[in-house]
Amino acid sequence: MKHGKRPTREQKKLLRKWGAVPENWLIERDTPTEMVIIHRISERTKTIRKGDKDNERQ
Numbered sequence: 001m002k003h004g005k006r007p008t009r010e011q012k013k014l015l016r017k018w019g020a021v022p023e024n025w026l027i028e029r030d031t032p033t034e035m036v037i038i039h040r041i042s043e044r045t046k047t048i049r050k051g052d053k054d055n056e057r058q
Helices: 009-017
Strands: 025-030 034-039 045-049
Touching: 009 025, 009 034
Parallel strands: none
Antiparallel strands: 025 034, 034 045
């Protein structure tokens, strides 16, 4: 399993926008189109797609 890094301020804003608590998540990979996050305790992974107007939350 890859190890995650603490989210930056901009990544925290995106996590909050998607309804996730930034303190509970680590960033595994962040590309211009998606961000893969890992839960600190359960080690569950999620993929957040960025830039897609249909998939972004308002």
